[in-house]
Amino acid sequence: NFMLTQPHSLSESPGETVIIACTRSSGRIAANYVQWCQQRPGSSPTTLIYENNRRPSGVPDRFSGSIDSSSNSASLTISGLKTEDEADYYCQSYENGHQVFGGGTKLTVL
Amino acid sequence: EVQLVESGGGLVQPGGSLRLSCAGSGFNFGDYAMHWVRQPPGKGLEWVSGISWSGTSIAHADSVKGRLTVSRDNSRSSLYLQMNSLRSEDTAVYYCARAPSWSENWFDTWGQGTLVTVSS
Numbered sequence: 750n751f752m753l754t755q756p757h758s759l760s761e762s763p764g765e766t767v768i769i770a771c772t773r774s775s776g777r778i779a780a781n782y783v784q785w786c787q788q789r790p791g792s793s794p795t796t797l798i799y800e801n802n803r804r805p806s807g808v809p810d811r812f813s814g815s816i817d818s819s820s821n822s823a824s825l826t827i828s829g830l831k832t833e834d835e836a837d838y839y840c841q842s843y844e845n846g847h848q849v850f851g852g853g854t855k856l857t858v859l
Numbered sequence: 860e861v862q863l864v865e866s867g868g869g870l871v872q873p874g875g876s877l878r879l880s881c882a883g884s885g886f887n888f889g890d891y892a893m894h895w896v897r898q899p900p901g902k903g904l905e906w907v908s909g910i911s912w913s914g915t916s917i918a919h920a921d922s923v924k925g926r927l928t929v930s931r932d933n934s935r936s937s938l939y940l941q942m943n944s945l946r947s948e949d950t951a952v953y954y955c956a957r958a959p960s961w962s963e964n965w966f967d968t969w970g971q972g973t974l975v976t977v978s979s
Binding site: 750781782784786788793794795796799800805837839841842843845846847848849850851852853 | 921966970
């Protein structure tokens with residue numbers, strides 16, 4: 750199975766834009782859809798992005814997803830950062846019925 | 860309101876067994892694939908197992924294969940995880956999560972989690 754690698758932590762100021770990368774270790778990033786989950790402190794995860802760039806109903810359009818085949822990675826972009834965006838973010842993909850999560854990125858908004 | 864509620868967690872000794880349950884409400888449980896995802900204290904998410912709506916397709920992570928077994932009872936709108944031969948590394952919060960189908964590999968609803976602690 751492949752691995753998904755994310756930066757351990759990032760910090761950015763309110764109102765700014767942050768990009769969280771997720772690199773697939775083997776196999777093409779485009780071979781299987783990538784999802785992104787948010788987990789606020791003390792809460793269950795929620796899905797922000799599915800199938801690379803689709804948002805479930807209720808997720809603000811400040812959150813967007815994309816993939817880049819040249820770097821074999823996916824990205825979550827959060828624009829107009831708010832203090833409530835401070836959370837852990839996980840990318841997730843799959844292969845042969847098995848789900849794979851990235852290690853998570855702790856985003857600090859200060 | 861769509862809801863998933865896990866139960867059955869607790870303290871168990873190494874080598875022991877536990878059965879987790881996840882009750883679904885507010886939707887037709889039998890229309891969805893279901894998964895278990897766990898999170899050790901202070902660490903990231905790890906997928907454990909998944910099961911299709913009918914139970915005919917099942918997958919487990921290599922780290923739990925042969926020890927943890929997923930099942931479901933659509934008549935009771937419930938998902939289960941039978942946990943045997945438990946190890947300290949199985950200590951985690953266990954979440955159940957709903958997927959639109961077996962081929963749609965994303966989770967549109969998560970439960971609140973139940974804590975399993977494996978310790979002597």
